[in-house]
Amino acid sequence: MLPFLFRRTFGAIVTLILLSAVTFFVFFAVGDPALMSCGKNCTADNVALIHQNLGLDKPLPTQYWDFLSGIFVGRDYTIGHCSAPCFGYSFATKQDVWSTMMDRLPTTASLAIGGAIVFLVIGLGAGLLAAWKRGTVLDKVVTGVSMVLSSVQIYILGPIVLGIFVYSGVMASPKYVDFTSNPGGWFMGLLLPWLVMSTIFTAQYTRMSRSTMIEQLQEEHVRTAKAKGMPARYVFLRYAWRGSLIPIVTILGMDLGSLFGGAMITEFTFSLAGIGRLAINSVTTLDLPMVLGVLIFSAALILVFNIIVDATYAFIDPRVRLS
């Protein structure tokens, strides 16, 4: 287990450094952030002054090194010292990148985790049910509905749901409320975004869970267990379901990126301020520190979760060796 973790962590760090370097150097090929703020004063002198203020007048490798070292040891700015992990200050808003991200993280994390719980519970449940009652009307209804819903995108469903529930006055506008201070408000505020965001995933996981379950039910060990006279329910849950989880966990690991993307679109649809919106806004305003911060941070999160997912295999499937 330990060599596995060590190997994967090392790989993740290399990935992050490569990612930050590519973003950093590509960024300067795209445009000049000074021109985003100078407005009517974009004369050469003023642009040069803004470059100086933002530290963009230094050679690129120096800037990159300053950035990297700042993450580990902190940096000094004219505004004051920025302690590690220092991702700098936003070019556009002068806000501290790290605290801005930490401020937005609960919204996106609540969306992603809540959404994932919704689609895992409903999706896996509906898939199991359909596999259990294979060939019945229930199976056909579940399969049919999930087929239709798997083509409904967040940006189509979102406005419809808003129109029916929010603009009509039935429910309050979705918003993020701090979980610790008001759990009820947190739940109600995010209920619609969760449901909308998870719809397409729910449909996909229903279909996937049904088909892997049906496959498992035809496996030899399941047949053997049945033949030994074990209760059907026990075979279904203890033998078949466990086996069916392996491909689902694999797909879930691969879906973490899409989950983040889904949260991003959901944030836009429901006017929520999370990491996704922060990412898009900072890209469009050429806010390099924020772009780098959000990118590295979210990539790190996805990498960590991937390692966790891979490690989980060992528990689900004893055949997998993490050597």
Add this chain to the structure above:
Amino acid sequence: MIVALAAGSLALTGCSSGSGSGKDKSQSDEDAATQSKAVPLGTAADSTGPAKAVKDAKSGGTIRVYQRDSFNHLDPAQMYVSDQKALSQLIFRGLTSFQQDDKGNDKVVGDLATDAGTMSDGGKTWKYTLKDGIKFEDGTPITSKDIRHTIERSYAKFITDGPTYIQKWLSGNGTSYRKALPDGPYKGDHLPKNVLDTPDEKTVIFHFEQPQSQLPYALTMPGYSAVPDSAKDTKDNYDVAPVSAGPYKIASFKSGKSMQLVRNKNWDPKTDSMRHQYPDGYNITFNHQASDSTKRLMADKGEAKNAISFSNAVDTNATKQVLEDASASKRLVQGYQPYVWQMNFNMDRLKDKKIRDAITYALPSSQIVRINGGTYGGEIAGGLLAPTVAGYKKGYDPYGKLTHPNGEPEKAKKLLKEAGKTGMKLVYAYSNTEARQKEAVVIEDALDKAGFDVQKKEVDAASWYEQMGKVDNGFDIYMTGWGQDWPDASTVIPPSYDGTTIQNGSSNYSHVNDKHVNSEIARISKIADVDKATEEWQKLHHYIVEKVNPAAPVFYTKVLQLYGSNVGGTRYNTDVSYLDPNTLFLKK
């Protein structure tokens, strides 16, 4: 202001006409008329508070504000975007301010000062006296030292985004003014007394080398709002934690998420002749696209009844729906925006005026307006100065754009033939926003019909003004928008058409360098009589359009805004160019 405009230009498809009742209510000629006069300077009596009560106004309640973008700057000296004007009216105060009466007429009055200023020495000297009882939010009285500090800190190197008019008038053109005070006032240096003098706590005197008749107007800009001369001015950090002097102060600000404004108890209504403090506060949230704010305000349920937006307009896709809705159509304000969209000609490449005229005649202005939200989003332009600029003459239309809204391809073809350039290649650049892309289709078609061989080049919107601002940009024609800083041509003609300013990054996007224009700009800038100058600017404007034609007039921008049913005191503010934040209250 370019920033606000570039963002606003994401307008989608248009609805061409009004409510369907037969009468098009989109005409705001009255607004235009009121804005076309030179804005007069008010007296000391006009400047004395309290402001005239708003009819039926009630105190209390919190106004909800839906905004698309967060405020990038809170340091007034860094504010230059029109989206932030409404906020600055609520929290900041400067020496002067625009005051709008019930009929929409503006005056420049004293805000922190007792009047709009006393001019002497032919406009080279301006004296301001501060009112009694004016304070910052912490209760500290505002003195002449704070005003001196406000002006001097705008010389510091960390101030790069705000207006530079007064600094240039006091200490030299371009960026040379910075040499007069390289560190601002932060190391104990000050401007000499023969430039900026504060003989006592209440008096501020500006001394200019040239007559500056526009000082009272320039001082109304948020960029010159008072900043305390104390440890509260935290330099770079002031941009996230400013000190209020207006009726409201910032209780909390989460950049990109929300802002809460609460009453500033140290604001005394007796010192203010144009602001009120009816609501208890404002609850502003960001990230509301126009489609979202429009739907919420149209539905008018729950908190949306108490809601407005400072600068979100009605979603152009929903204009027709809003106008046809019995309730929503009664909850609208509309007016001109200060921007004029023009098709710039690269004068270095299109040297023959006949070619430029041909393009001007060929452009299908009405189709372009339709793409930008129809008659509620814009109006066909006949000239290059907006209806909001002093001296605007309605109906000025030397190229017949109003009489031939779809363009005159035959006339254009004839001119091109006379120039001997039929079939000439024309490199046309446009940015990759949806509206500009849609425009490109109709513009290419119209120019092809006129006999040009149009080569379209799509440019990234984020770097659009950078690309166009290059002296050697490689394009023949490209559309840009420019807005006035206050309703005077001196904030439009010199930055856009002065040939002496041509350099990379300059806003003379056409690279027009005409001797007569250059010398007239220099001459008129020195005229101390505002009315006389207004007249001369219009003459020069006509010369530029008719004799030089550096850019084809395309359209003047307009705005249509919706508000909740419980919000009272709603009106369009010509200075803010959006809903007036000064008169709002909640009905219950």
